[in-house]
Amino acid sequence: MNAQLSPVAPPKPSTPVTDEALSRSGQRVLDVEVEGLRAMRQRIGPEFAAASRLILDCRGRVVAIGMGKSGHIARKVAATMASTGTPAFYVHPGEASHGDLGMITDADVVLALSNSGETEELLTLMPTLRRQGNRLIAMTGRPYSTLARHADVHLDVSVPEEACPLGLAPTSSTTAALVMGDALAVALLEARGFTAEDFARSHPAGSLGRRLLLHxxxxxxxxxxxxxxxxxxxxxxxxxxxxxxxxxxxxxxxxxxxxxxxxxxxxxxxxxxxxxxxxxxxxxxxxxxxxxxxxxxxxxxxxxxxxxxxxxxxxxxxxxxxxxxxxxxxxxxxxxxxxx
Structure with a gap:
C-alpha cells in the first residue's frame, strides 16, 4: 500500500524579512523588467513589420505554439489576437505531435515562442510544418538558435537579465514575449481598421458588448x-x-x-x-x-x-x-x- 505523500513546505527565511526589504525586491523586479522592455524597443523595425505583413496576408489563422511558460504566453497572445480582429488559437506542441497537428492547415501562419529557441517539442514540428507550407514567425531570446534559423521571420525578445535573482525563473523574458505579442496584436488591429464596434461583436457578453450592441x-x-x-x-x-x-x-x-x-x-x-x-x-x-x-x-x-x-x-x-x-x-x- 502506497504511503500518502505529505506536501513539501516552502523554505523559511533564515532571518526575519522586513517590509522594506520586500518592497525593495518588488521595485527591483520592475526596474529590471522595464529595462528589458526598453532594450527590446530598439529592435522593433523591419522584422516586426515583416511579421505583421505575414499575418495580414495570411488566408488562415495564426497558430501560436510554445511549451511551459512560453506556452502560457503563446496562449495569451493568441487570445489577444483573436479578440482584436486576427483569427488565432493556441496548440500545445506536445499534443500537436500526437494528432493535434491536424488542426493546423497550410493556410495558417505559425507563431512559435521559445526563449532558448531550442525547445525540443517545437523543433520536432518544424519539418512537418515546412513540408505543409506553413510560414513561421519565431519569437525567441536567441537570434542564432535553431528555431530562429528555421523561421521566415525572427522576433528578438532577448533581455539583459531575468528579474529572478537566481537567473532561473522566466520573468523578464516572459514579460518581453508578452509585450511583443501585444505589440503585434495592436499593430494588426490598427492596420485592419478594427473598431470598438468590432471588438464588441467578439465580446457580446461583456460590458462593452452590451454598450455597443444592445439597441x-x-x-x-x-x-x-x-x-x-x-x-x-x-x-x-x-x-x-x-x-x-x-x-x-x-x-x-x-x-x-x-x-x-x-x-x-x-x-x-x-x-x-x-x-x-x-x-x-x-x-x-x-x-x-x-x-x-x-x-x-x-x-x-x-x-x-x-x-x-x-x-x-x-x-x-x-x-x-x-x-x-x-x-x-x-x-x-x-x-x-x-x-x-
Missing amino acids: INDIMHSGDAVPKVSAEASLSDALVEMSRQRLGMTAVVDQDNRLLGIFTDGDLRRALDNRQLDMRHCSVTEAMTRNPKTIGADRLAVEAAQLMESHQINALIVVDAEQRVVGALNIHDLLRARVV
Missing part, C-alpha cells in the same frame, strides 16, 4: 405591453393603466397614436399637491408632462441610460419618425440588461 428595440416593451391612454382619458384611467403595465408612467396619445405627453408617478404627486385640480373629474391632459423626452427604437440602449441620467428621469417613451408611440422602457429594463 432600444432589444429591451423595450412593445405592442400591448406599452402603457398608453387617449387624450380623453381621466386621471383615474391613467392610474389604472400605469398600475396594469407597471412602468411607473403611461403615454398619452391622439387618435393616430402620436405622442401628446407622458403621465408619471411624479406627475401624480404634483397633481395631488395642486389644490386647483379636482382629482375626481380632471382629465389626464391637465396633469401630464408635455413634450417629454423620447428616444428612437434604433438607438443604443446606453443612450437611453445617458438620457435618463442627464435629465433625472426614470422612463422613456420610444417613438418613430412621425412621433407615433412604438415602445416604452424604464430604468429597471436597463438594469436587467446590465447596461447600467
Whole structure:
C-alpha cells in the first residue's frame, strides 16, 4: 500500500524579512523588467513589420505554439489576437505531435515562442510544418538558435537579465514575449481598421458588448405591453393603466397614436399637491408632462441610460419618425440588461 505523500513546505527565511526589504525586491523586479522592455524597443523595425505583413496576408489563422511558460504566453497572445480582429488559437506542441497537428492547415501562419529557441517539442514540428507550407514567425531570446534559423521571420525578445535573482525563473523574458505579442496584436488591429464596434461583436457578453450592441428595440416593451391612454382619458384611467403595465408612467396619445405627453408617478404627486385640480373629474391632459423626452427604437440602449441620467428621469417613451408611440422602457429594463 502506497504511503500518502505529505506536501513539501516552502523554505523559511533564515532571518526575519522586513517590509522594506520586500518592497525593495518588488521595485527591483520592475526596474529590471522595464529595462528589458526598453532594450527590446530598439529592435522593433523591419522584422516586426515583416511579421505583421505575414499575418495580414495570411488566408488562415495564426497558430501560436510554445511549451511551459512560453506556452502560457503563446496562449495569451493568441487570445489577444483573436479578440482584436486576427483569427488565432493556441496548440500545445506536445499534443500537436500526437494528432493535434491536424488542426493546423497550410493556410495558417505559425507563431512559435521559445526563449532558448531550442525547445525540443517545437523543433520536432518544424519539418512537418515546412513540408505543409506553413510560414513561421519565431519569437525567441536567441537570434542564432535553431528555431530562429528555421523561421521566415525572427522576433528578438532577448533581455539583459531575468528579474529572478537566481537567473532561473522566466520573468523578464516572459514579460518581453508578452509585450511583443501585444505589440503585434495592436499593430494588426490598427492596420485592419478594427473598431470598438468590432471588438464588441467578439465580446457580446461583456460590458462593452452590451454598450455597443444592445439597441432600444432589444429591451423595450412593445405592442400591448406599452402603457398608453387617449387624450380623453381621466386621471383615474391613467392610474389604472400605469398600475396594469407597471412602468411607473403611461403615454398619452391622439387618435393616430402620436405622442401628446407622458403621465408619471411624479406627475401624480404634483397633481395631488395642486389644490386647483379636482382629482375626481380632471382629465389626464391637465396633469401630464408635455413634450417629454423620447428616444428612437434604433438607438443604443446606453443612450437611453445617458438620457435618463442627464435629465433625472426614470422612463422613456420610444417613438418613430412621425412621433407615433412604438415602445416604452424604464430604468429597471436597463438594469436587467446590465447596461447600467
